[in-house]
Amino acid sequence: MYISEIIINNFRNLERIRYEPARGINILLGKNAQGKTNFLEAIYLLASGSSFRSVLDRDLIRLGQNCFSIQATYHYLNKKHSISVQYTSGKRKQFTINNKRYAQTQDRLAAVLFTPDDLYLIKGPPQKRRAFIDNLLKSVSPEYRTSLENYEQLLNRRNTLLKGDLTDPGMLRALDHIFSSIAAQITLARLNLIKILDELTLRFYKLLGGSEELQLKYALTFKLPGGKVNLESIREIMVRVMQEKYIKERQRKTTLIGPHRDDVNFYLNQKNARVFASQGQQRNIVVVLKLAELEVFRRMRGTYPILLLDEILAELDIEKRETILDFLTNSSFQTFMTSVDGSLFNNINGKMVWLEQGRLLE
Template sequence: MILKSISLNSFRNYNDLQWEPHTGINFITGLNAHGKTNLLEAIFFSVLGYSFRKKSSEVINWHSNNASITATYQLSNINIDISILIEQGGNKKILINGSEEKRKYLPGRLGIVLFRPDDLQIIKGPPSGKRDFIDYNIGVIEPLYWQNLTQYRRVVEQRNHLLRNGSGHNDSFQIWNESFYRYGAEVLAGRIKLLKKYIPLVQKMYTDITGGHEELEMKYLSTLKITGKTSIEQIILEFIAEGKTRQKEELYKRQTVFGPHRDDISFLINKKDARYYASQGQIRSIALALKTAQIQLFYNENGEYPVLLLDDVLMELDDFRQHYLLLLINNHVQSFVTTTAMPDKISQFTNRVYLINNGILREVI
């Protein structure tokens, strides 16, 4: 998959940008606060229909009422044209090859992998960060999973509302319970299916990075007592059983205390919990394995490599890990790498170098 061209109008500090990047590794340099991350944000937005920052409306230039992104991607021998108009208030109009589509139809069609310094905190961070990583990084590969997750979150929100209001015994709550069990089972089964494909890739990447000297385990910690069977109907029965067990606790705490939105993931290096025992180097190796496995998973599922965005993260890696990553993506993955400086040691992997100055992009190499 290749980004052939992208045009931005009133997108953050880009008043009017027309760009045709190289199909290989594009280094984007410049001082901080001049628009490097903004450019990666626009590419990300064009693929998934939302920003990796906060509200979509915040991408609009202060001097405009709306912002627009137009991008053309090559997928095999087919060109996909995407046009997105972002209006004040966050409303968006998305056209794919001229047809209006909702945001939910974008995930799964195109692939993008974003690697930022914040990703180094996933391993030692709270469970919510690990869940978000699976949902927003791996889950978007499967559109049905994304749709079920959206429905599940809506159901949990309504269920919590009823619990807070002391309505955990009425008929309305029981109706929402049925949806909670159904969508919860769909999400949990979807996660298990995705992780069965993903975890072995992460372990292989980690083995390669460490030269086989360390063993990584990645375990999904469910709030349900999952048996060996992972069919939807079986998981629904386990949801119902857990609901009966946790009913008094939920009525007391006035919130939903179990389900995929409360699950966790653990990382073990040589049988020891990485949260407490991993060094900074090991943490970086796990994060790198997670991202490189994400690239490989998308390729396995689609027969195409995703676009890779490295936002000020390359310099966070030591020389060995830099070389490992760049060697892996070289000649395979179209990549966009932001950095404030261009070290000579990585110049051999450079296809193009661009300089950004106050939202103005120009090619320097």
């Protein structure tokens, strides 16, 4: 998948930009606060539907204006598409794909973002790791997106019941039947994904020169038996554990069992990376996790998504930087990366552009 043209109007500090990206590497250079991250944010917004920086939509409009728009032409599996988003202050964002009102299609533009914030993926709270897995699964599986939405609704309803008087315990029983079956769908999809990520990350970790054994493990709120599991076996165990936890859940007035409390653990030579790995090792794990994300996407959707790298290379040592740049140069995906330091890319075959106060100088 690649973008062949992007037009940005009044988004953040970008007044009007029209850019025809290279198929391979695009390098956005500029001093601080010139609009480099804003440019990536515009692409990410088109692809994902919302910003990666938690802001109100109206803060995305260039100061003094009352609407922004972003549109792109992109190519996916030999077909050309157009995608756009328009936002006017006080209204809802309007997305279109091929000039039709937006639907969650499988042909949608897709991007994987890597920012310095992701370096907290290992150390940060479990929500961050769940969000990473969920975003990846949502981008490759509309069924997963639906299951997750259903699960969140059921979880809210269940928590409301647990908070109330619950005059009729039968209501909770009935809810738990469907709750556990959707929870099992999410759990199984995540277990399968972790299995693939575990294998891919180890391979990339070694490729980047890591000598340790990297392992990913999915941590559940209940114990699964060894060996193969399926939807029914997960559901059965879950229902049993929920019965055991029922009194505790009534006391705590919240749901204690289910994928909303699961986590992913990373191990280097069998030691938990959150506690034992150095900052450099944690960074390397995140890098390989992102590379694995691209690869999973390609396997499931037949092509790579677009890669957005915000100031990532400056954080790596020279050796890793060269390996990654080599990897990107030899890969078939389109990359947009930002940097304040153009000299990092001296030997790189990519298109360089400069941003100055929200304007593009090619």
